[in-house]
Amino acid sequence: EVQLVESGGGLVQPGGSLRLSCAASGFPFSSYWMNWVRQAPGKGLEWVANINQDGSEKYYVDSVKGRFTISRDNAKNSLYLQMSSLRVEDTAVYYCARDHSVPGVVFDSWGRGTLVTVSS
């Protein structure tokens, strides 16, 4: 069974930093693109970033470019999101999501999410 478990969320002040982790199990982690998707309270879904199998390709939504860094450790079956210069508008539940094996980026497995609150 595919499992994705996020951790690392919490309350942080504007301008602060936070590192999210996603522990993957139940599938060959190193064979899949991985993603972070977020959802602000009461709002819709927003794709944040993704990374290819060996970490050589990374893409970000414009609003986080230069502030967030996605990375992975295939030996530890783990995905990360380093967030810095956090803003109030970054407040959201952050989901780790696996890319489907079909062509294109489609999210076929999701974690339960971890809440990041940016507030003074």
Next chain:
Amino acid sequence: DIQMTQSPSTLSASVGDRVTITCRASQSISTWLAWYQQKPGKAPKLLIYKASSLESGVPSRFSGSGSGTEFTLTISSLQPDDFATYYCQQYNSNSLLTFGGGTKVEIK
């Protein structure tokens, strides 16, 4: 950026009703479109990809259609478990993915 617009934003329906949700793209995305279902406090669940391909394990009452800029998700006979929020997602570009604003399906 490709903008995705869903309509309606809220839909009231009864069990057994046929329900249709529309998603429009600001430019052609061929059939690079997925649909997700999300229940309160839960992660989204993939229903449809490539505009009309049913994800494994998803009931056949769900179907998708469309290409280019206009797409629909249809639930042929609404069941109690289907009351949720539905999102479309375009993946015309693997480096710039966007979701629609969501359609909440409520009990009438």
